[in-house]
Amino acid sequence: MPDKLNREAAERLSRALHEPSWLVERRMAAFDVFEKLEPPDPKGEEWRYTDVRRFDFDRFDAPVPTEGVPELSPEAAARGVIVTDLWSAARDHPELLEEHFFTEVPIQEHKFTALHGAFLSDGVLVYVPRGVEVEMPLSIARRMAGGGSVFPHTTVVVDEQASLTFVDRFGSEDLSEPSLCASVVEVEARRGATVNYISLQQWGRSVHHFQTQRFTGHRDSTVRSLAVNLGSAFARTQVESVLKGEGSFSEMLGLYFADSEQHFAQRTLQSHNAAHTTSDLLYKGALKERSRSEYSGLIKVLRGAQGTDAYQANRNLLLSEDSMARSIPQLEIEANEVRCTHGATVSPVEEEHLFYLMSRGIDRVTAQKLVVFGFFGDVLDRIRVAEVREGLANAIAAKVEGGQSLEVAA
Amino acid sequence: MSETLLQIEDLHVEVEGREILTGLDLIIGKGEIHAIMGPNGSGKSTLAYVLTGRPGYEVTAGKMLYKGEDISPLAPDERAKAGIFLAFQYPTEVPGVSVVNFLRTAYNAIHPEDQKAAMAFRLFLQEKIDLLEIPTELVDRYVNQGFSGGEKKRNEILQMAVLSPELAIMDETDSGLDIDALKHVSGGVNKLAGPEVGIVLITHYQRLLNYIHPDVVHVLMGGRIARSGGFELAEQLEAEGYEGLAKELGLSVQDIEEVAREEGAS
Ligand SMILES: Nc1ncnc2c1ncn2[C@@H]1O[C@H](COP(=O)(O)OP(=O)(O)OP(=O)(O)O)[C@@H](O)[C@H]1O
Numbered sequence: 001m002p003d004k005l006n007r008e009a010a011e012r013l014s015r016a017l018h019e020p021s022w023l024v025e026r027r028m029a030a031f032d033v034f035e036k037l038e039p040p041d042p043k044g045e046e047w048r049y050t051d052v053r054r055f056d057f058d059r060f061d062a063p064v065p066t067e068g069v070p071e072l073s074p075e076a077a078a079r080g081v082i083v084t085d086l087w088s089a090a091r092d093h094p095e096l097l098e099e100h101f102f103t104e105v106p107i108q109e110h111k112f113t114a115l116h117g118a119f120l121s122d123g124v125l126v127y128v129p130r131g132v133e134v135e136m137p138l139s140i141a142r143r144m145a146g147g148g149s150v151f152p153h154t155t156v157v158v159d160e161q162a163s164l165t166f167v168d169r170f171g172s173e174d175l176s177e178p179s180l181c182a183s184v185v186e187v188e189a190r191r192g193a194t195v196n197y198i199s200l201q202q203w204g205r206s207v208h209h210f211q212t213q214r215f216t217g218h219r220d221s222t223v224r225s226l227a228v229n230l231g232s233a234f235a236r237t238q239v240e241s242v243l244k245g246e247g248s249f250s251e252m253l254g255l256y257f258a259d260s261e262q263h264f265a266q267r268t269l270q271s272h273n274a275a276h277t278t279s280d281l282l283y284k285g286a287l288k289e290r291s292r293s294e295y296s297g298l299i300k301v302l303r304g305a306q307g308t309d310a311y312q313a314n315r316n317l318l319l320s321e322d323s324m325a326r327s328i329p330q331l332e333i334e335a336n337e338v339r340c341t342h343g344a345t346v347s348p349v350e351e352e353h354l355f356y357l358m359s360r361g362i363d364r365v366t367a368q369k370l371v372v373f374g375f376f377g378d379v380l381d382r383i384r385v386a387e388v389r390e391g392l393a394n395a396i397a398a399k400v401e402g403g404q405s406l407e408v409a410a
Numbered sequence: 411m412s413e414t415l416l417q418i419e420d421l422h423v424e425v426e427g428r429e430i431l432t433g434l435d436l437i438i439g440k441g442e443i444h445a446i447m448g449p450n451g452s453g454k455s456t457l458a459y460v461l462t463g464r465p466g467y468e469v470t471a472g473k474m475l476y477k478g479e480d481i482s483p484l485a486p487d488e489r490a491k492a493g494i495f496l497a498f499q500y501p502t503e504v505p506g507v508s509v510v511n512f513l514r515t516a517y518n519a520i521h522p523e524d525q526k527a528a529m530a531f532r533l534f535l536q537e538k539i540d541l542l543e544i545p546t547e548l549v550d551r552y553v554n555q556g557f558s559g560g561e562k563k564r565n566e567i568l569q570m571a572v573l574s575p576e577l578a579i580m581d582e583t584d585s586g587l588d589i590d591a592l593k594h595v596s597g598g599v600n601k602l603a604g605p606e607v608g609i610v611l612i613t614h615y616q617r618l619l620n621y622i623h624p625d626v627v628h629v630l631m632g633g634r635i636a637r638s639g640g641f642e643l644a645e646q647l648e649a650e651g652y653e654g655l656a657k658e659l660g661l662s663v664q665d666i667e668e669v670a671r672e673e674g675a676s
């Protein structure tokens with residue numbers, strides 16, 4: 001019998017990974033926090049509509065440590081770029097790891113980050129030194145077996161004037177047993193750096209996916225994120241951009257397409273902490289059959305963040321009468337010289353549009369495909385990694401057709 | 411008599427529970443051009459929609475035979491594949507879908523034997539664009555979005571030219587066109603016309619009929635074809651309006667005006 005998510009399992013993981021004592025301590029502290037913390041309250045704004053009060057953690061087997069990190073080109077390695085798993089990092093780059101590990105997303109943030117800290121089993125650390133531009137996107141694939149659990153961690157630090165594109169893939173076959181993923185992503189863009197982070201969630205059905213992504217932008221940095229949700233039974237994705245440095249910019253894109261009984265909950269934060277910061281958010285989702293989604297997005301402008309320019313749009317397209325989408329924008333503004341724009345729409349596919357296309361000989365499914373592509377067009381056009389863009393186009397087409405969800409090609 | 415392309419018999423059509431067509435008969439032969447005129451709200455567009463299978467237009471009695479086959483069970487795309495085309499009176503705007511992508515998808519759906527790849531289709535489309543003197547940039551824009559009234563009409567004719575249907579119905583394609591556009595559109599229609607093709611022109615104006623000469627002119631009134639004749643019927647209507655004809659047919663003008671008023675109000 002494999003272990004469940006208990007203290008012994010956490011200890012065994014520590015031993016199997018030969019963790020130094022400070023990591024063991026952190027892990028066990030995280031386990032204590034996990035045990036103590038109540039599940040997030042669905043009455044609060046952040047977890048509204050995601051009621052996990054009765055979430056049964058005992059269903060899942062403890063994780064098996066996963067090896068493997070993205071492959072780095074020899075040129076990048078020669079220029080000092082570090083791509084390593086967390087345990088090698090603990091040995092080879094302890095200062096770097098200690099400085100950045102769980103700094104942006106604290107373990108005690110909520111029950112799922114604590115759980116993540118306690119059972120961390122798959123982690124990658126990327127560091128790009130000052131001024132180094134990594135041309136080729138780095139890509140990592142996270143996997144999982146039925147009935148199991150994974151706790152992927154991604155820490156990315158891009159130093160001054162450097163740049164990086166990172167693609168985080170979460171994918172599996174359709175699994176018969178309920179499975180769990182609790183993931184944390186921490187990305188730091190230092191002065192003048194550019195980071196492009198893409199997460200592709202394409203787990204098989206019956207996976208419960210919880211993810212917190214936090215991006216910190218220092219002076220004049222650019223952080224672009226794309227959060228894709230296509231797979232799993234339930235996914236909660238929290239994406240936060242914290243613009244700490246003057247003149248920093250964040251683009252936040254989201255694309256989701258739910259079908260059957262899938263349920264996606266998405267929470268975003270655009271936090272403007274410094275003057276002359278800009279954020280541009282566009283989340284778009286299509287819903288089919290009996291699926292549902294929630295989007296709630298907060299624009300927060302702290303005192304002193306004058307000259308903030310924040311834009312937020314969430315658009316939902318309903319392909320069936322039984323599907324449902326909710327959209328809740330929120331503003332908290334403490335500065336007085338800001339420009340904030342937000343808009344949310346939930347609208348069904350217009351029969352009128354389908355009829356017009358069909359009247360030219362296009363069958364209903366193909367007509368729907370054209371309309372859905374038309375809907376996602378502006379998000380797809382803004383995706384800078386061609387394979388991701390093309391893979392998503394295929395996955396969207398497969399979703400409309402109702403076939404097996406195709407995985408975005410690597 | 412030429413071979414029959416479309417035969418409509420005693421057609422009754424309801425929209426939202428209201429009977430709009432009340433026993434309409436019409437026969438269109440291959441190679442023929444028919445004009446249908448009639449007051450506002452008399453049911454001309456209803457006839458066009460029911461032929462293309464628009465949802466919500468219910469046939470409660472009668473038959474529509476196209477090439478001898480009943481088309482009522484066919485979905486709109488199947489009718490289009492069979493060769494039926496409607497140039498809409500009010501073309502629909504479809505956001506996010508470019509004209510060229512839309513048309514290529516339609517062309518390939520209708521011509522399984524001649525699948526055109528993007529480049530080949532582009533060349534083929536350019537020929538039609540040149541023929542109709544349509545601004546090329548229009549086809550890279552989203553379907554009808556932000557098109558002027560006249561551009562929308564010309565886009566309908568471009569689609570007709572690309573898909574080369576066997577039964578083309580044009581619902582007031584001439585309304586809102588400037589003189590030059592009217593010439594180009596007429597040129598396009600005349601180019602399509604031929605011994606295998608039937609054309610139905612729904613129009614309010616004799617003007618169009620000077621460019622495209624109809625074999626028969628019909629008047630749709632009171633939910634059916636109230637009168638058919640030659641070109642002189644169009645001239646007569648242009649001069650006298652529908653009032654005289656309504657009296658002659660024993661239809662109350664008030665009825666017609668009421669319909670027209672409701673139409674205007676809705
Ligand atoms: N969806 C609908 N709901 C209710 N009434 C409708 C609907 N569609 C059409 N009608 C009614 O059916 C009647 C016929 O309309 P139709 O559009 O066929 O007229 P038309 O002859 O094409 O008029 P026009 O010359 O103004 O284009 C009108 O009274 C119209 O209001």
Ligand SMILES: [Mg+2]
Pocket residue numbers: 454455456499581582
């Ligand atoms: Mg009409």
